[in-house]
Amino acid sequence: MNSNFLQTPIVYLKGVGPNRAELLRTELGIESFQDLLQHYPNRYLDKTQYYKIAQLKDSGADVQILGKIIHLKTVEQKRGKRLVATFKDETGQMELVWFRSQKWIRENLKLNEPYVVFGRVNKYGSIFSMPHPEMELQKVHQAGLKISMQPIYPSTEKLANSGITNRIVSKLVQQLFIETKNQFPETLSLVLLEELKLISKSEALFNIHFPKNQELLAKAQFRLKFEELFYVQLQLLNKKAVRKQKIKGLAFDQVGASFNQFFKNHLPFELTNAQKRVIKEIRNDLGSSAQMNRLLQGDVGSGKTIVALMCMLLAIDNNYQACLMAPTEILANQHYNGLKELLGEMDITIEILTGSVKKSVRKGIHERLENGELNILVGTHALLEDKVQFQNLGLAVIDEQHRFGVAQRSKLWQKNEVPPHILVMTATPIPRTLAMSLYGDLDISVIDELPPGRKPIKTVHRYDANRLKVFQFIKDEIRKGRQVYIVYPLIQESEALDYKDLMDGYESIARDFPLPDYQISIVHGKMKPADKDYEMERFVKGETQIMVATTVIEVGVNVPNASVMIIESAERFGLSQLHQLRGRVGRGAEQSFCILMTSHKLSSDAKTRLETMVRTNDGFEIAEVDLKLRGPGDLMGTQQSGLLNLKIADIVKDNQILKSARYYAIQVLKDDPKMAKPENIGIRQAYINLSKDKAIWGYIS
Ligand code: ADP
Ligand code: MG
Secondary structure, eight states: OOGGGGGSBGGGSTTOOHHHHHHHHHHHOOOBHHHHHTOOOSEEEETTOOBOGGGOOSSOOEEEEEEEEEEEEEEEOSSSEEEEEEEEETTEEEEEEESSSHHHHHHHOOTTSEEEEEEEOEEETTEEEEESOEEEEHHHHHHTTTOSEEEEOOOOHHHHHTTOOHHHHHHHHHHHHHHTTTOOOOOSOHHHHHHTTOOOHHHHHHHHHSOSSHHHHHHHHHHHHHHHHHHHHHHHHHHHHHHHHHSBOOOOOOOOHHHHHIIIIIOSSOOOHHHHHHHHHHHHHHHSSBOOEEEEEEOTTSOHHHHHHHHHHHHHHTTOEEEEEOSSHHHHHHHHHHHHHHHTTSSOOEEEEOTTSOHHHHHHHHHHHHTTOOSEEEESGGGGSTTOOOSSEEEEEEESGGGSOHHHHHHHHTTSSSOOEEEEEESSOOOHHHHHHHSTTSEEEEEOOOOTTOOOOEEEEEEGGGHHHHHHHHHHHHHTTOEEEEEOOOOGGGHHHHHHHHHHHHHHHHHHSOTTTOOEEEEOTTSOHHHHHHHHHHHHTTSOSEEEEOGGGOSSOOOTTEEEEEETTGGGSOHHHHHHHHTTSSOSSSOOEEEEEEOSOOOHHHHHHHHHHHHOOOHHHHHHHHHHHHOGGGSTTHHHHOTTOOSSOOTTTTHHHHHHHHHHHHHHHHHOTTOOSGGGHHHHHHHHHHHHHOOOSTTOO
């Protein structure tokens, strides 16, 4: 069987005409034989087991029932008529219903003979009903029990209504196995098959669709999951290797005056061991002549900024410029001010470029950037504009990367003839498993330690009914000189309502915390940037004690004196967002608090989120829970990567297989980087087919 055969359009499969082909394409994305082959069942029905009518639930699930038809009638309805059979087993009765082919069915159905019916049940009033059941006389069913597990395929309402039932899909797959004689090219090497005790590709494919028994099903699943993850890893690793070889990087081979001077005279604190380790990792990268593409993960407050600065100093020491891009103006400003303060009297020129920088000023910045006068440019995506030309950009740091898309990152690449080194910083911890899949072609550094002396933030969950007590607590803290954030959700779909909540909340806070004792700032997305900055500044300077805001403050803002974070309607926030928000406090020496306010009505997921927040401050642990709750599809970056459109493996549940797949992918490439050895021919071919098959790989700069 040659693998090109599998690319045959599905319309050429016996049993598929143009109509079905179109439905399969639009409803399931099945276009070729290959796609159908990989349309794996999502569960299996034990054909030897029957559901009892008395146990039926209104779940819309497919069930198999053994019983007899005791009565058949035609019912007139508004449009046409329907044929209704009363179907009975020893526990009760239900209805089988037909809207089409009634004549044929009426003539062929046998009353009072045991039938096995299969299909989806709905409940109408107190009666369960199964429209267009698949049915067989029990004796036929029994005779045909070569396989006891029937595949149940993912389907859609429209497909089922168009007569492409589960049985039809199953038949089509059978037809495919007939036409291919169940001979599929092996896609893994013998070495791997033997070492991992994997069954062959053909055997796996057959048993995933038509399992002979539980054991073979498990083996088939394992083999196919492994294979899927193995190729994902192979692709990522290969990409990384190619990048390292092919793309010449700028070698920062000297550690010079700026870095050393800063280290000796300007470090405001002792670096944590994690910071030291990460700086060393980055220095090694920058010193080699390969282009660096590194993801720096560190929980909120772990001190990524100073790491970024020291890397930028390395660039400057090697006569290159550096830039730092942040997702919002507030953050860019904060970085700019923070960096300037850290640099002190050092002879480093630094500027900020955002959307609100005046044209005249902007022009000057463009010039100084181009003639190399400027060392560091901080900014928002304004940095990406074509007008912004560096003399020699050596390092681009991107903060809070999930706010930027791939296209934007690749723009940065093109800011220099030889691509600059890229350091992407993120405070949203990505579970290792996901990072391996998503960013397998990036190098990853992790700051897994907070600066010393931080008191863990105390987090509590309070119901709205306790608001008075919470307000009293806020007053006590403010009396001690602290500042407080009060955050309201803002979700695009319900924006108008959310703004109303925010303004109502603001008014009630203004009543409870009256002038002149209390000063309140308010910041939200509908304000002009200048007004936002003004309000923000007042809070940063300590002129206001309370900051009422939407999630615009989520990212990066640093006000060490703010020690209380109140999150309103906390049940509406996702876990990572809650964690980000909480990270706004706990930055000073004082004990900090996070209070999650909710109503009494909580979904079970919301309860898990709140409990997790109360239990732990560990961003990685939180990320793991988040991943379990939401699945990888919702997490940052995964939509655009397309990488997680896995057919059978599950990043979360198949964590162990993923690790093993990565391990073996590394081994194969280490031993045979070009996959050219005879034993790797199958791998190489599959790899090439995958690469041209789906354009899912070019997702990362
Ligand atoms: P994030 O990783 O969230 O960007 P920042 O870089 O903003 O964190 O650092 C958070 C705070 O911790 C800043 O006020 C910073 O000055 C301080 N900080 C960073 N590293 C250390 C350290 N090694 N010791 C003490 N304080 C530190
Ligand atoms: Mg930061």
